[in-house]
Amino acid sequence: MTTVIELEAAAMSNTGQVRKSNEDSFGTFEPEEPSELAEKGALYIVADGMGGHRGGEVASNLAVETIRAHYYSSTDQDPSTALVDAFNAANRAIHEKAVSDNTLFGMGTTCTAMVVRGEKAYFAHVGDSRAYLFRKGKLQQVTEDHSLVGEMLRSGMISREDARVHPQRNVITRSLGVQQAIQPYIPPVPYDIEDGDVFLLCSDGLTALVIEDDIVSALELYNSHEACRRLIDLANQRGGIDNITVQIIEVRKR
Ligand code: CA
Numbered sequence: 001m002t003t004v005i006e007l008e009a010a011a012m013s014n015t016g017q018v019r020k021s022n023e024d025s026f027g028t029f030e031p032e033e034p035s036e037l038a039e040k041g042a043l044y045i046v047a048d049g050m051g052g053h054r055g056g057e058v059a060s061n062l063a064v065e066t067i068r069a070h071y072y073s074s075t076d077q078d079p080s081t082a083l084v085d086a087f088n089a090a091n092r093a094i095h096e097k098a099v100s101d102n103t104l105f106g107m108g109t110t111c112t113a114m115v116v117r118g119e120k121a122y123f124a125h126v127g128d129s130r131a132y133l134f135r136k137g138k139l140q141q142v143t144e145d146h147s148l149v150g151e152m153l154r155s156g157m158i159s160r161e162d163a164r165v166h167p168q169r170n171v172i173t174r175s176l177g178v179q180q181a182i183q184p185y186i187p188p189v190p191y192d193i194e195d196g197d198v199f200l201l202c203s204d205g206l207t208a209l210v211i212e213d214d215i216v217s218a219l220e221l222y223n224s225h226e227a228c229r230r231l232i233d234l235a236n237q238r239g240g241i242d243n244i245t246v247q248i249i250e251v252r253k254r
Helices: 034-040 055-073 079-100 148-154 160-165 212-221 224-237
Strands: 005-014 024-029 042-050 108-117 120-126 130-135 138-141 198-202 244-253
Touching: 005 024, 005 042, 005 224, 024 055, 024 244, 034 055, 034 108, 042 055, 042 198, 042 244, 055 079, 055 108, 079 108, 079 120, 108 130, 108 198, 108 244, 120 130, 130 212, 138 212, 148 160, 198 212, 212 224, 224 244
Parallel strands: none
Antiparallel strands: 005 244, 024 042, 042 108, 108 120, 130 138, 130 198, 198 244
16 A cells, blocks of 8 residues: 655745845745656745845745756755755855855855655755744744854753844854855754644744744644735734745645
8 A cells, every 4th residue: 555645835925014025935846747756756945035135035046946956857866965965056056146246245045945755854954944843733843043043042042032032133154155165954864754744934034923832823723825824914913024934835644
């Protein structure tokens, strides 16, 4: 008997109430060709760009497109390795464009990517966007924040509450495009998918204003599409200080 994995994904991005443009990007790539889906899986990405003028938007777009292209053309059998290679390619592409164009100089982007292939979920990540897994009523953060406050939190210097309001909470310690080389975070082992799992990828425009209890409520009450809408509405009601991007993937295993 073969197990069938069904994926129900929804994604939404919103400029928020303060910023003039949206520098976040996302990608939802679910190959229609069954052999490609079996071999490479489905790929979900959220990227949060930064850099003056149009730099942030260019960087996050380039990350999504470069990672998609490299991931699906890779011959590497291991999705984690293929994702790291794709992140490195995106880092180079953004860095090269940034140094060749004055108006884009210094641009960079966070990036959180998930691949679902067969019964496993693989992740690669840099920056302070996040991936969560909602399983059996509990929300766990899959990624670690590459930010100053994220590092202070992990070392026990500050509490989670301090981190949310810390004046330097926007300082990111790893990103794509800013440095010559990067080291993405990869979970120690891929996640074994269970029926009913819900994955959520988001930019920090959500997590700056919406606490984990709010995310749990939305995922318990609504389907992926409606939960995206509700969470973005909630961030906007609380000030919408940044661009907000949410991608939710519900998994059914039969
Ligand atoms: Ca942001």
